[in-house]
């Protein structure tokens with residue numbers, strides 16, 4: 001199906017045929033959901049050994065009684081686990097509670113209220129702003145929105161954010177105080193930043209205001225679906241450029257063990273960690289060290305964590321393959337949409353023809369298939385071209401995903417034809 005070369009008669013014929021198919025599907029009263037990137041029950045079960053693993057042995061190897069208060073940095077063994085995931089020294093890692101998003105929230109709050117490493121707090125600026133590669137992760141944007149920090153869109157490319165644009169913006173506006181990055185298997189495009197992009201991100205500290213921080217959210221650091229994709233090390237690049245204070249890194253085991261009760265990590269330069277801890281020490285006496293110990297006992301070696309991730313990949317890979325098969329078969333020869341083929345992470349990002357995404361989401365919802373709201377992958381929920389839809393294949397069983405994708409492709413076709421007819 002090619003819309004641009006179709007005659008009006010052809011479009012009308014397609015509309016009639018697709019509408020009839022759509023009406024038939026609506027009669028099935030489906031109730032399917034491919035919205036959020038949650039692990040499936042099968043994936044969660046891979047880590048059920050956590051339960052009871054300590055068997056009354058609450059002491060860590062260094063003698064810490066994990067049941068008690070204290071240890072703002074987290075257990076040494078847990079910091080080592082975070083260090084392996086992020087490929088940084090354990091001395092530069094804090095192991096926290098269950099959510100990296102919480103750590104990111106506290107890091108933004110630290111910059112906003114107190115400033116990092118002796119720099120001016122962002123709240124003292126007239127209009128502090130973050131750069132947001134788009135499409136991106138809605139919960140990153142929500143943190144800034146809640147604090148009144150402005151959001152500036154930067155387009156994603158196949159190798160990472162458009163760095164010409166990033167550098168231009170950072171140079172032009174000294175009130176740009178941060179940038180969100182999901183450098184590996186980006187949410188939602190699946191893109192991994194290439195070497196040049198990582199190097200240029202590391203150099204931003206040379207042109208930005210001194211309080212500027214890159215929020216390097218490496219949520220999918222070890223979430224390869226097949227062959228391992230390597231991401232250049234941002235700490236090494238920033239050490240070489242003398243910009244180590246400009247980067248904060250994050251990760252967690254949310255999509256490794258149990259999503260709601262994993263361990264989260266932040267890694268940063270000593271000066272930044274001191275700023276973070278100053279803020280955190282008023283808020284908590286320490287993280288859940290019992291849970292941290294459980295995780296370290298489950299993965300005493302990094303190689304065991306990697307083996308564990310292969311089991312996740314075995315469950316996820318067929319789901320991604322199914323989504324891509326539907327898209328290839330329906331749109332491979334068409335001008336109805338574009339998508340990347342991710343090698344890991346949790347999402348497939350689909351771009352419709354301009355102005356169709358909201359209509360697709362509405363048609364799918366009316367047919368009983370819930371999709372992420374159109375626009376959710378952009379700051380303020382506004383996709384300027386109304387094109388992007390994030391597909392999350394992980395949660396539903398394969399049969400349900402198959403049905404949901406059949407409905408999805410039909411809705412894309414119908415919305416595209418109707419849009420062309422209305423033009």
Ligand SMILES: Cc1ncc(COP(=O)(O)O)c(C=O)c1O
Pocket residue numbers: 037098099100101102137182187217219251252253254259264
């Ligand atoms: C890019 C990204 N960062 C962070 C998170 C949430 O991480 P956590 O569960 O550690 O808070 C997600 C979850 O989907 C994500 O996609």
